[in-house]
Amino acid sequence: FLTQFSENKVRVIKNLVKIPREIKTEQFIKFFQDKYKKMQKIFLRRTKFNFVSLNKLGKERKEVYIFGIVKNIKEKADKKIVEIEDMTTSVKVEFSLNVKNIDNLMLDEAIVVRGISAGEYLFGKEIIYPDIPLRPPTKGQERVCFISDLHLDETPPSDIKKFFDWFKTQKIPYLLVAGDVSDKESFINYVKDLGSKVFLIPGEKDDSSYPALGIKLKEGLKNVISLSNPAMIEINGVKILMIHKFNLDMLKKRYLGQSKLILNEDSLVLDVVPDIVHCGHTHEPEVQNYKSATIVNSGSPLSDFKPVVINLADRSVEQIRL
The missing domain is CATH 3.60.21.50 (Purple Acid Phosphatase; chain A, domain 2)
Structure with missing residues (x-):
């Protein structure tokens, strides 16, 4: 704009x-990065969480806050597996179907997740939007x-x-x-x-x-x-x-x-x-x-x-x- x-x-x-x-490959990357940076700035202004980069998630079981863009959503039985991407890598987050906001989660939107880090998976406990x-x-x-x-x-x-x-x-x-x-x-x-x-x-x-x-x-x-x-x-x-x-x-x-x-x-x-x-x-x-x-x-x-x-x-x- x-x-x-x-x-x-x-x-x-x-x-x-x-x-x-014309749309070139680098424009897709630039488009994603622009959205990521703008939304990250909004979240940082609106929240007081310390976000952990996805490539820094360890195997130690602990509560973390992560920020990223929703890349994929799959539903399995009584849960949803959401793949979230930041500027370093992507991670799969498992949510139970009773987590607030899980039903209106959409691809390509930016969210903050409060979850429990546990190796390759993150168990999502809360989906947070920046709001006004x-x-x-x-x-x-x-x-x-x-x-x-x-x-x-x-x-x-x-x-x-x-x-x-x-x-x-x-x-x-x-x-x-x-x-x-x-x-x-x-x-x-x-x-x-x-x-x-x-x-x-x-x-x-x-x-x-x-x-x-x-x-x-x-x-x-x-x-x-x-x-x-x-x-x-x-x-x-x-x-x-x-x-x-x-x-x-x-x-x-x-x-x-x-x-x-x-x-x-x-x-x-x-x-x-x-x-x-x-x-x-x-x-x-x-x-x-x-x-x-x-x-x-x-x-x-x-x-x-x-x-x-x-x-x-x-x-x-x-x-x-x-």
């Missing part, structure tokens, strides 16, 4: 702007409106017009759109004359790759900023993660899903903690709080649509019924 745009009170923190045309910290909500100024899943190729124009007629009366300086506009030309016609700054990311209907580059828009649209999926911006000190498809595990694991691309760096590591997560995809309006983060989904005009307005000054949230 690269910082691409900065203006007054708004800063783009994360935005994928380039995808390599509990802290006072960050506040700023101005109001922001959040919408997604407009599906302009399917939604009746009267329903879309109803929203934009309402929006124009509100004098809200920022409009954030979390993907699946589907018809970019129609979208441009709706937003080009707004007096608000518009931030747009693609959804699966716009671009099925993940992460995905921003939607290409015609030049001259000074009020519309097209960003990647996912992306992160900061408005008056409040950090906002824009991501089309989201689940809470992404905050707990500090990782934004499995990449379909091999890049020069792993852009899905959540090394910056968001204050607000703006998502879509489900077509179901929802607002929830997790620790210090507010998670918002406006739903879709195709089902149930409730645009969300957040006042950054007090972090109050309003779901609008049009």
Whole structure:
């Protein structure tokens, strides 16, 4: 991710702007190493454990903490054998099926394991994710409106017009759109004359790759900023993660899903903690709080649509019924 745009009170923190045309062997290694180092740094900030390198595990039976990337998962009878890799070697860890988090463990994710070292095997007792910290909500100024899943190729124009007629009366300086506009030309016609700054990311209907580059828009649209999926911006000190498809595990694991691309760096590591997560995809309006983060989904005009307005000054949230 690269910082691409900065203006007054708004800063783009994360935005994928380039995808390599050719993938070479060394890029796979570089991609793994980048993810490993970023996630290790997050764990070191979030925990106080002394990690043992996997090549330093001895035959002496003792409790250890290890950090690594999940390389393989196999289930055998009443246990799971998980192969974990660090920068030195890999080791097999045996977990009973009642260990917390074992069921939602996925390949290629970074974890810390508390276990009992015993020769070639490690007996896992606990799977630890870095999670986000509990802290006072960050506040700023101005109001922001959040919408997604407009599906302009399917939604009746009267329903879309109803929203934009309402929006124009509100004098809200920022409009954030979390993907699946589907018809970019129609979208441009709706937003080009707004007096608000518009931030747009693609959804699966716009671009099925993940992460995905921003939607290409015609030049001259000074009020519309097209960003990647996912992306992160900061408005008056409040950090906002824009991501089309989201689940809470992404905050707990500090990782934004499995990449379909091999890049020069792993852009899905959540090394910056968001204050607000703006998502879509489900077509179901929802607002929830997790620790210090507010998670918002406006739903879709195709089902149930409730645009969300957040006042950054007090972090109050309003779901609008049009």
